[in-house]
Structure formats: structure tokens, C-alpha cells
Amino acid sequence: MNSATVKHANHGQSTKRPSLWKDTWKKIRKKKLAMGSLYFLVFIFLFCFIGPFLSPYAGQSVNSAIINQPPSSLHWMGTDKFGRDVLTRLMLAGRISLTVGLASMVISIILGSALGAISGYYRGLPDTIIMRLADVLMSIPGLPLLLLMGALLSELKVEPEYRIYLVMLMLSFVGWPGLARLVRGEILTFREQAFMKATEVLGLKDRRKIFSHLLPNTVPLLIVVATLNVAGAILSESALSFLGLGVVPPAASWGNMIDSANSLIDFQQRPWLWVPPGFAIFLTVISINLLGDGLRDVLDPKMKQ
Amino acid sequence: MATPLLEIKDLQTTFYTEHGSVKASNHVNVTVNKGEIVCLVGESGCGKSVTAMSIMKLIEAPGVIEGGQILFQDQDILTLGNKALRNLRGNDIAMIFQEPMSALNPVYTIGDQMMEPLLQHTKLSKNEAYDKCIELMEKVGLSRTKQLMKSYPHELSGGMLQRIMIAIALSCDPKLIIADEPTTALDVTIQAQILEILKEINKELQTSILFITHDLGVVAEMADRVVVMYAGKVVEEGTVLEIFKEPKHPYTKGLLHAKPVINKFQERLYTIPGQVPDLSTLGDHCFFQDRCEYRMDICGQSMPALTSESTTHCVACWLYKEAPRKEGLKI
Amino acid sequence: MLLLFSDGGFTLKEYIIRRVLISIPILIGTSFLIFYLFALLPGDYVDSNPSLTPQRAAELREFYGFNEPVIKRYFNWIAGIFHGDLGFSFQYQQPVTKVINQFIWNSFIVSIISLVITWIIALITGVYSAMKQYSIFDSFVTFFVFAAMSIPSFFIGLLLIKIFAIDMNLLPVGGMIDVGSNTTGLAHYVEIGRHMILPVFILVLLGTGSLTRYVRTSMLEVVRQDYIRTARAKGLKESKIIFKHALKNALLPCITLLAFELPALFSGAIIIEQVFNWPGIGQVQLESLNNRDYPVLMTFTMFLSFLTILGNLFADVAYAAVDPRIRLK
Numbered sequence: 001m002n003s004a005t006v007k008h009a010n011h012g013q014s015t016k017r018p019s020l021w022k023d024t025w026k027k028i029r030k031k032k033l034a035m036g037s038l039y040f041l042v043f044i045f046l047f048c049f050i051g052p053f054l055s056p057y058a059g060q061s062v063n064s065a066i067i068n069q070p071p072s073s074l075h076w077m078g079t080d081k082f083g084r085d086v087l088t089r090l091m092l093a094g095r096i097s098l099t100v101g102l103a104s105m106v107i108s109i110i111l112g113s114a115l116g117a118i119s120g121y122y123r124g125l126p127d128t129i130i131m132r133l134a135d136v137l138m139s140i141p142g143l144p145l146l147l148l149m150g151a152l153l154s155e156l157k158v159e160p161e162y163r164i165y166l167v168m169l170m171l172s173f174v175g176w177p178g179l180a181r182l183v184r185g186e187i188l189t190f191r192e193q194a195f196m197k198a199t200e201v202l203g204l205k206d207r208r209k210i211f212s213h214l215l216p217n218t219v220p221l222l223i224v225v226a227t228l229n230v231a232g233a234i235l236s237e238s239a240l241s242f243l244g245l246g247v248v249p250p251a252a253s254w255g256n257m258i259d260s261a262n263s264l265i266d267f268q269q270r271p272w273l274w275v276p277p278g279f280a281i282f283l284t285v286i287s288i289n290l291l292g293d294g295l296r297d298v299l300d301p302k303m304k305q
Numbered sequence: 306m307a308t309p310l311l312e313i314k315d316l317q318t319t320f321y322t323e324h325g326s327v328k329a330s331n332h333v334n335v336t337v338n339k340g341e342i343v344c345l346v347g348e349s350g351c352g353k354s355v356t357a358m359s360i361m362k363l364i365e366a367p368g369v370i371e372g373g374q375i376l377f378q379d380q381d382i383l384t385l386g387n388k389a390l391r392n393l394r395g396n397d398i399a400m401i402f403q404e405p406m407s408a409l410n411p412v413y414t415i416g417d418q419m420m421e422p423l424l425q426h427t428k429l430s431k432n433e434a435y436d437k438c439i440e441l442m443e444k445v446g447l448s449r450t451k452q453l454m455k456s457y458p459h460e461l462s463g464g465m466l467q468r469i470m471i472a473i474a475l476s477c478d479p480k481l482i483i484a485d486e487p488t489t490a491l492d493v494t495i496q497a498q499i500l501e502i503l504k505e506i507n508k509e510l511q512t513s514i515l516f517i518t519h520d521l522g523v524v525a526e527m528a529d530r531v532v533v534m535y536a537g538k539v540v541e542e543g544t545v546l547e548i549f550k551e552p553k554h555p556y557t558k559g560l561l562h563a564k565p566v567i568n569k570f571q572e573r574l575y576t577i578p579g580q581v582p583d584l585s586t587l588g589d590h591c592f593f594q595d596r597c598e599y600r601m602d603i604c605g606q607s608m609p610a611l612t613s614e615s616t617t618h619c620v621a622c623w624l625y626k627e628a629p630r631k632e633g634l635k636i
Numbered sequence: 637m638l639l640l641f642s643d644g645g646f647t648l649k650e651y652i653i654r655r656v657l658i659s660i661p662i663l664i665g666t667s668f669l670i671f672y673l674f675a676l677l678p679g680d681y682v683d684s685n686p687s688l689t690p691q692r693a694a695e696l697r698e699f700y701g702f703n704e705p706v707i708k709r710y711f712n713w714i715a716g717i718f719h720g721d722l723g724f725s726f727q728y729q730q731p732v733t734k735v736i737n738q739f740i741w742n743s744f745i746v747s748i749i750s751l752v753i754t755w756i757i758a759l760i761t762g763v764y765s766a767m768k769q770y771s772i773f774d775s776f777v778t779f780f781v782f783a784a785m786s787i788p789s790f791f792i793g794l795l796l797i798k799i800f801a802i803d804m805n806l807l808p809v810g811g812m813i814d815v816g817s818n819t820t821g822l823a824h825y826v827e828i829g830r831h832m833i834l835p836v837f838i839l840v841l842l843g844t845g846s847l848t849r850y851v852r853t854s855m856l857e858v859v860r861q862d863y864i865r866t867a868r869a870k871g872l873k874e875s876k877i878i879f880k881h882a883l884k885n886a887l888l889p890c891i892t893l894l895a896f897e898l899p900a901l902f903s904g905a906i907i908i909e910q911v912f913n914w915p916g917i918g919q920v921q922l923e924s925l926n927n928r929d930y931p932v933l934m935t936f937t938m939f940l941s942f943l944t945i946l947g948n949l950f951a952d953v954a955y956a957a958v959d960p961r962i963r964l965k
Contacts, residue, residue, distance in 0.1 A: 394871035425873075
């Protein structure tokens with residue numbers, strides 16, 4: 001335990017922060033599985049964000065002459081009921097799935113670490129309020145809560161393009177309490193250490209103490225949790241969209257592409273419509289998980305979920 | 306002449322880590338005679354504990370015992386099968402560890418854990434084992450024994466737990482007790498009591514003790530003979546008088562020099578310059594040469610062997626030998 | 637020095653009481669948040685029925701009390717709960733309790749079977765792969781764990797239906813019994829069993845992943861401890877070291893997980909039930925959502941939250957009961 005905290009403490013000085021990244025990179029490079037996953041993720045990103053420019057088809061262009069075609073040399077993954085190229089749509093859907101996953105992670109991290117830090121630093125009343133709120137949110141099962149919020153969006157008739165942002169917010173709303181607890185725990189241990197006593201002596205402002213001295217120490221933990229959080233968010237988004245409560249058409253996400261399997265004939269006879277996005281989710285999420293595991297080994301072997 | 310109980314011969318235990326192989330026990334020879342207390346001394350990380358663990362074959366991956374013999378009553382422990390080994394552990398050879406707080410299982414009662422070796426190695430019934438435990442506890446100076454039997458490790462202090470560990474070690478009347486820094490984690494007053502108990506056991510039952518420590522005060526108190534280790538090798542060996550009165554190896558001298566002496570004013574406590582070398586990057590030279598104030602050219606070129614200075618006193622240092630024939634060396 | 641008799645901790649009883657008291661405000665907060673979220677929803681059951689005249693709709697609203705302020709409705713709702721009145725399902729035209737009772741056991745049977753199989757598999761593979769760390773078996777388990785953690789449940793469900801039910805025609809596509817079936821007795825149970833194979837398989841697949849990992853990590857952590865070395869030095873048999881000294885310690889954190897499973901037993905796997913058309917409570921939740929049958933949904937969400945809080949309570953108490961160190965804090 002002790003050696004781990006001491007290690008964190010070293011990273012506390014802001015001058016040393018670049019070495020954390022360098023150090024992490026040096027060590028992670030030796031991990032084959034994590035590196036393989038990283039390369040694959042880079043590929044997925046290029047596929048989704050650059051791919052559509054290289055595709056001869058536009059994702060939204062409807063062509064009634066070529067509906068529901070099986071994979072061919074022209075359309076590698078076939079076409080859907082509007083005659084749209086599935087491969088191109090897969091790339092565009094990936095943009096949204098990845099963006100939702102990343103953005104909701106960023107929001108959760110910001111919310112979670114800020115609230116966790118305030119809670120751990122000030123203790124007392126703010127701590128009680130924040131942690132009770134976290135307790136309450138964590139007591140409501142995640143999926144029903146998400147479904148409920150999804151239904152709320154549908155009731156409020158949110159436009160599909162704004163809906164994506166609200167889905168990100170929903171996922172972060174469910175995600176922050178766990179993070180806040182983790183950060184609070186870390187902050188509570190660091191608070192007592194000598195370098196924090198030193199900031200006391202220097203008479204630093206609270207804000208500076210929290211943001212330049214306490215939070216940077218939780219960075220290794222946050223990197224790992226953030227990675228795994230993205231994986232979780234992508235999975236949740238896909239499930240929600242599959243149920244028609246997340247990202248809704250005409251915007252495409254991997255989850256709502258699989259929604260086509262809800263039509264019996266598509267499900268039985270046109271697997272090219274729903275199998276590729278399923279594997280896209282699976283491969284992306286497993287890569288993120290493997291990368292996260294590699295990072296965990298490197299940044300703090302003693303850390304467990 | 307004393308009869309040897311335990312003879313460690315040419316023991317090599319190596320740890321294979323990411324940063325290369327670490328020779329924690331590098332051709333170590335140690336003998337413990339019947340009824341004798343031998344102290345194994347050195348700085349932390351010099352291979353004392355690894356040597357002790359090797360005796361019980363308690364080395365775990367990535368460590369490997371690569372060679373040598375450990376003769377206990379003329380039988381090589383390293384060649385024993387699992388069953389024979391288990392019959393030895395806790396029975397003929399018992400061990401006491403450094404951290405009493407973590408050496409006992411937190412979820413079982415003291416009684417349960419004390420009775421275990423008795424039930425394993427003797428034919429005692431549960432009730433007889435219970436009585437024996439009470440008796441053992443009294444022997445190591447514990448009172449309210451019945452209550453203690455029912456309590457859990459976290460309810461006891463470190464000193465009490467170490468007494469329990471000693472009681473467990475004694476339970477099957479071992480011929481040898483290996484004590485791996487048993488007092489390091491304890492308060493000074495408790496330390497003295499624990500040492501006293503161990504000495505009494507040695508006197509009363511003629512149990513041999515291999516005592517591992519870095520504390521020379523403890524050595525002076527306990528030892529019949531002393532073995533000094535440095536960087537995985539034995540550098541000096543002798544009776545306690547020889548080591549304290551006429552230490553030979555510069556490292557031993559340094560250790561003695563670094564020890565505070567009561568009633569003597571010291572401007573500043575002596576420290577041996579430098580630190581224990583990285584055991585994974587050692588070449589063929591004296592491992593102490595870079596910290597040694599008597600360093601000669603030969604020290605950087607060849608490893609001195611352990612040679613006898615008297616019947617009981619050995620040292621591995623070029624200061625005490627003639628240089629090897631020059632033809633093989635570029636001087 | 638005598639820690640033994642100046643124990644600053646709590647007895648188990650005091651600990652339980654304290655822990656229960658902490659749960660009460662959480663329960664109140666949870667119930668209010670759930671109620672408030674539902675109150676936010678603009679539509680209600682009356683809105684979703686277009687055949688009603690405006691006058692009739694207004695009457696119904698008055699009747700169901702939709703016009704009152706949120707706080708008042710909240711207290712009405714809470715008061716109702718204490719009288720055993722959990723509301724009325726508009727959709728089923730039955731008391732909510734009756735609706736829930738009708739479907740929850742279909743979900744429970746799937747969950748409990750999956751849970752038992754999951755734990756058996758996870759405990760065995762977890763302990764075994766920890767014992768054989770770095771072996772081929774261990775690497776295989778590690779990879780499987782990540783795969784299981786990364787599969788979207790609905791996708792694997794669809795894929796297996798496609799392969800086993802449609803292409804190979806080995807297993808039923810979904811539902812609990814065949815369409816138009818009127819089997820009785822043993823044949824009836826066999827039929828239900830056949831329909832359960834795929835959903836249970838998937839739930840087990842998804843569950844074993846993280847649990848196996850947890851058991852394995854916990855076991856690896858424990859075998860490094862000093863007291864395991866002590867046990868070895870005592871000359872105990874390896875099986876005794878593993879199953880007596882290591883396993884009990886390794887299982888302590890897992891007990892917590894078992895208590896966390898409590899709500900999952902009753903929640904119904906919403907997605908899996910949807911994919912397999914299993915007539916369980918998960919399906920009811922989705923249907924209620926679509927039909928704005930909010931009393932059912934609200935009551936059920938509250939019920940699950942209650943079970944979650946209860947599960948947490950059980951977890952802590954169970955942990956304190958088996959690990960005497962916990963109570964000291």
C-alpha cells in the first residue's frame with residue numbers, strides 16, 4: 001500500500017507530470033496485447049473518421065434501385081432497405097458511437113473528479129451532500145434509470161441531432177457517482193501526506209491545492225478508470241439505441257443499426273445488416289478493455305476494480 | 306567437536322525478474338550445530354531471508370533454488386518429495402517471521418491456528434492439542450490463555466502475536482528454529498522479552514536457532530557464531546567473540562563501526578559509504594570493492610574465496626591472502 | 637497494550653443497527669428522485685389513449701390525481717406504499733402488485749438458475765486459474781473474461797438465435813413455451829427448459845466474465861500474504877492451504893458481490909427478455925414505458941432500488957460477520 005501511495009506522491013509535483021506519460025508509454029510498449037489493442041483502436045478511429053471520405057457512397061443517400069442487396073464487390077457489406085451502403089453507414093455510425101462513448105467519459109470524469117475532490121477535500125457538509133447523492137444514484141439500477149431518461153427524451157420530442165448530446169449527458173449522469181467515490185478515496189489518503197502539509201504552510205488557496213496538488217495525484221487512477229468507462233459507455237449506448245431509446249434514426253449508431261434485427265425478415269435473411277455493427281462494438285470494446293487492463297498493470301499493479 | 310544439524314552447502318537461489326536474474330543466495334555455505342545459535346547478519350537485500358526461506362524450500366516464483374545442498378541431519382532437503390518436506394516443516398524445523406501482524410490468518414482464531422501443526426504432525430486428539438497449546442502459551446509468557454485461544458489475530462498486539470508465533474514454532478519440539486528478523490517490527494522492550502524467550506528455549510531444550518537479523522546489538526546478545534552476508538555471499542564467519550573483537554572483512558568492520566556505542570560520544574554515526582550493489586549486474590570481482598576503503602587492484606578483477614583464518618574464523622577478502630598467481634591476471 | 641479487552645469497535649448487533657440507520661436517508665432520497673423523474677415525464681396514460689374525449693380525459697386525470705402538485709403526490713404515493721397500495725396499472729387494469737407478481741417469477745427462475753451456474757463456474761475457474769497463474773489455461777481464461785465483458789448482450793442473443801434457432805433449428809426462437817402449446821406436467825417443464833437454454837447460457841456467459849476475474853484476482857492477492865507462507869511453514873497440505881487458509885479470505889470480497897446480485901435476481905434481464913421474448917418483468921418494464929403505464933414502472937424501479945439498498949446492507953453485514961476486523965472501524 002505504502003509504496004503505491006509514495007509513487008503517486010512523486011507524480012504530484014507538476015514538473016514531473018510529463019514523465020508520467022513518458023514512463024507509461026515506455027512500459028505499455030512492452031505489453032503486446034495492450035499495444036495490439038491500441039493499434040486496432042487507431043485503425044477503428046481512422047476507419048470511422050477518415051473512411052467515409054474514401055467511400056464512393058454517401059451515408060445518407062437513398063437509392064431505391066439498390067435496396068437490400070447482399071454483399072457484393074460494389075457494396076462490400078451490402079445495402080439496407082433504403083439502398084444505403086452498409087459499410088459507409090457502419091463508419092458513420094462508428095463516429096457517433098465512439099463520440100458518445102468518449103464524450104460521456106469526459107463529462108463523467110470532470111463531474112466525478114470535481115465532486116469527488118470537493119467531497120474529499122472539504123469533508124463535512126459538502127462531503128455528506130455529494131456522497132449521499134452518489135449513494136442515491138447508485139441505488140437505482142442503471143439500465144432502468146437510463147431507460148427512464150431515454151423515455152423522457154422521447155416524451156420531450158428532442159430532435160435526433162440534439163438527442164445524441166443528451167444521451168452523452170445521460171450516460172455521464174449514471175457514470176459519475178462511482179468515479180466521485182474513487183477520487184474522494186484517493187484524495188482522503190493524499191490529504192494526510194507530507195506534501196499537502198507543505199501546501200498548508202505555503203498558504204495556498206483551496207482551489208490551487210485541489211487542482212494543482214491533489215487531483216494530479218489521482219491521474220494514474222483516472223486514466224485507467226476513464227479507459228474502462230469508455231468501454232462501458234459504448235456498450236450502454238448500444239443497448240439503449242437497440243431498444244430505440246438512445247441514438248435514434250436517421251442518425252446512425254452501431255446500436256441502432258442492430259435494431260434492424262427487430263424486423264423478422266431482416267433478422268433471418270439479411271444478416272449483413274446487423275452482424276457487422278455487432279462485431280464492430282465487440283471488437284472496439286474488447287480492445288478498449290484490454291488496453292485499460294494493460295494501463296492498469298503499468299500505472300498501478302495493485303489497483304483493482 | 307559439535308555435530309552439525311544443518312549444513313547449507315553451495316546454495317544458489319536466483320530470482321528471475323524483468324530486470325535480469327538476481328542471485329540472492331550466491332554459493333552460500335552455512336552450518337548450524339546442535340544446540341547452537343547462529344546469527345546471519347547483513348544489510349537488507351543481502352540475501353539473508355532468501356537463504357532462510359531456501360532451507361524450508363519456501364522460495365516462490367520467480368525465485369528458483371538452482372543448486373547446492375541443504376543437509377538436515379545428513380539428509381538433503383532439496384531432494385525431498387512433497388510429503389517428506391511437509392513432515393519436516395513445522396515439525397523438525399519451525400520458522401518465525403518478521404511481521405507477526407500479518408503472519409497469522411485474520412479469519413481464524415489463534416487457537417485454531419495454534420492447533421494446526423499439532424494435529425498435522427502429532428497423534429494428539431483435539432482436546433490434547435488444546436491443552437498443549439495452553440501449556441505452550443504459558444511457556445512463552447502469555448496469560449489469560451483460554452481467552453486468547455478464542456480471539457482473532459487483530460485483537461492482539463504485535464508482541465503477543467510474536468509470542469504466539471514462537472509458541473506455534475515450539476509446538477512440535479523442533480530441532481531447529483529459523484527466526485527471520487523476529488524482533489524488527491516490535492518495540493524495544495518487547496524485543497528484549499522475545500529474545501529472552503528464544504534464549505531460554507535454546508538453553509532448556511537444546512533447540513538450535515538460525516537467527517537472521519541486521520541488528521548487531523541482537524547478535525551480541527544472542528549468537529554463539531556469526532555469519533556475515535553481503536550481496537548474496539558469505540563474507541565472514543566466526544564465533545561471536547572473533548567477529549566483535551577482531552573483525553577481518555572491511556564490511557564487518559564497517560557494520561561494527563556503524564553501530565552506536567553506549568557511553569561513547571560520537572560526533573556523527575559512521576555509515577558505510579555507498580549502498581548494496583544491484584544484484585542483477587554483478588561481474589567477477591569482490592562485490593564490496595566499490596564501497597571498500599582498503600580496495601586493491603585485484604579486488605576489481607577477481608572474487609576472493611572464503612578461506613580459514615583459524616578453525617572457527619573464515620573471511621573472503623584479498624587483504625588476508627596472497628594474490629593469486631599473476632599469470633592469469635592482468636595487473 | 638491489551639488491545640483484546642479495550643476493543644474500540646462495535647459488536648455485530650450494534651454494527652447492524654448503525655448500518656440500517658444509514659440506509660434510511662438513502663432510501664428516502666432514492667424514492668424522491670425516482671418519483672421526481674417520473675413527475676418530469678410530460679405525458680401520462682390518459683394522453684396516450686387518443687380515443688378519449690377531452691372531457692373524459694379531464695375526469696380521468698382528476699380521478700387518478702394527476703393534477704395535484706408533485707410534493708403532494710409524492711406523499712400520497714409514500715402513504716400508499718405503507719398501506720400496501722402500490723398503485724394501479726392502467727395498462728393491465730390490475731393493481732401493480734398483482735402485475736409484478738404475475739411476471740416477476742418468470743424472470744426470477746431464469747436469474748436464479750443463471751446465478752447458480754455462473755458462481756459455480758466462476759469459482760472453479762477463478763481459483764484454478766489463480767493456482768496455475770501464467771499457464772495456458774490461465775491465459776485462455778483471461779482472454780475469455782475480456783471477451784465476455786465486451787460482448788453486447790443483445791447482439792450475442794441475436795447471433796445465437798440466428799445460429800441455433802433459425803439456421804440449425806435446434807432450439808426455440810423465443811418465448812417461454814411453443815406457440816399454441818398445451819403440454820402439461822413434465823413435458824411442460826421440459827418445454828420451458830428448452831426455451832431457457834439460450835437466455836440462461838447468455839446470462840451465464842456475461843456473468844462469469846467479471847466474476848471469474850474477481851475470484852482470480854482476489855485469490856492471487858491472498859496467496860501472496862504472509863499467513864499463507866506461515867501455513868506452508870507449518871507443513872500443512874497444499875490442499876488445506878488453498879481451501880482453508882486462502883479460499884476463505886479470497887471469498888470475503890466475493891460475498892459482497894453475491895449480496896449485490898440480490899436486485900439482479902428480480903430485476904429481470906430487460907435486454908435478454910426483450911431479445912428472447914421471455915414473458916418476464918423486464919418485458920413488462922419496457923411495455924409500461926411504451927404505454928406510459930408509469931405506476932408499474934415507478935413501483936418496480938423503487939422496488940429494485942430498495943433491493944439494491946438491502947443488498948448493500950446484506951453485503952456489509954455479511955462481511956462484518958465473517959471478517960472480524962471490519963467491525964472495528
